[in-house]
Amino acid sequence: MSLRIALAGKGGTGKTTLSALLCRSLLAHDIRPILAVDADPNSCLADKIGLNVERTIGSVREELRAKPDAKPAGISKNEWIERQINESLVEATGLDLLAMGRQEGPDCYCFINNLLREYLGRISRDYKAVVIDNEAGMEHLSRRTDGHVDVMLVVCPPTVIGARTALRIVELVKSLNLAIGGCYLVLNQCEGPVSPELAAQFAQTGLEQLAAIPVDPVVAEFDVRGQSVNDLPVNSPAVVAVDGLVLRILERSKK
Ligand SMILES: Nc1ncnc2c1ncn2[C@@H]1O[C@H](COP(=O)(O)OP(=O)(O)OP(=O)(O)O)[C@@H](O)[C@H]1O
Numbered sequence: 001m002s003l004r005i006a007l008a009g010k011g012g013t014g015k016t017t018l019s020a021l022l023c024r025s026l027l028a029h030d031i032r033p034i035l036a037v038d039a040d041p042n043s044c045l046a047d048k049i050g051l052n053v054e055r056t057i058g059s060v061r062e063e064l065r066a067k068p069d070a071k072p073a074g075i076s077k078n079e080w081i082e083r084q085i086n087e088s089l090v091e092a093t094g095l096d097l098l099a100m101g102r103q104e105g106p107d108c109y110c111f112i113n114n115l116l117r118e119y120l121g122r123i124s125r126d127y128k129a130v131v132i133d134n135e136a137g138m139e140h141l142s143r144r145t146d147g148h149v150d151v152m153l154v155v156c157p158p159t160v161i162g163a164r165t166a167l168r169i170v171e172l173v174k175s176l177n178l179a180i181g182g183c184y185l186v187l188n189q190c191e192g193p194v195s196p197e198l199a200a201q202f203a204q205t206g207l208e209q210l211a212a213i214p215v216d217p218v219v220a221e222f223d224v225r226g227q228s229v230n231d232l233p234v235n236s237p238a239v240v241a242v243d244g245l246v247l248r249i250l251e252r253s254k255k
């Protein structure tokens, strides 16, 4: 069975950076193959992993809408769409990446969304881990196309607003009755220990904190240069902290 990890949080909290670092660290722990799912329409997970995306699920949808007759004779519509999705997979050593692209559109995409959910559920079994980088905000939680999740990481800055957002995400997750194994807190861009007052606010979420990732100037520099996190030194503070996070995720998922 694959370990499905999803990241959620407000814009700019570091979901994509941490998704890429998680992939790197999972591979370093010999958890492979991995499927990285870029569920953010303004995708940049591929860049952070050092891959190039040519086609997204969104573009498959658009092609289907624009040219409904493009399907060759002799195969079913489902088979044809699956083939297109398959061709959108970017393959690298130990890791494949699927970019969802734009979700919105003038028509109802229920058909293809259902197919995608089924497809993801099925291909997920071929991977040791699936890492899903979600778009900012919380709307995606209610129109989830990625099915069951074992570990949901709520990524927040160590601020009062971060604590409030974490609480709202927890409440939403509860109200939507989502199939989530465990929901955990990850503080990102920490500049030292949080104050007892702030810790008390985060404690109100009821979430176990799995990591406090420090501010890492080299991570920000790499981002500006469009360089992959794979090139960060092994002793870079964010890499070391995410290695620790992966160990804790693996411990929790054994229980
Ligand atoms: N631990 C860190 N140390 C230093 N900079 C960081 C750290 N984590 C993230 N950043 C920087 O913060 C910015 C936002 O990060 P990122 O794009 O990963 O956030 P995001 O949550 O995916 O954003 P969005 O919601 O827009 O998709 C980037 O410039 C990134 O380099």
Ligand SMILES: [Mg+2]
Pocket (backbone or CB within 6 Å): 015, 016, 017, 040, 133, 134, 135
């Ligand atoms: Mg992002």
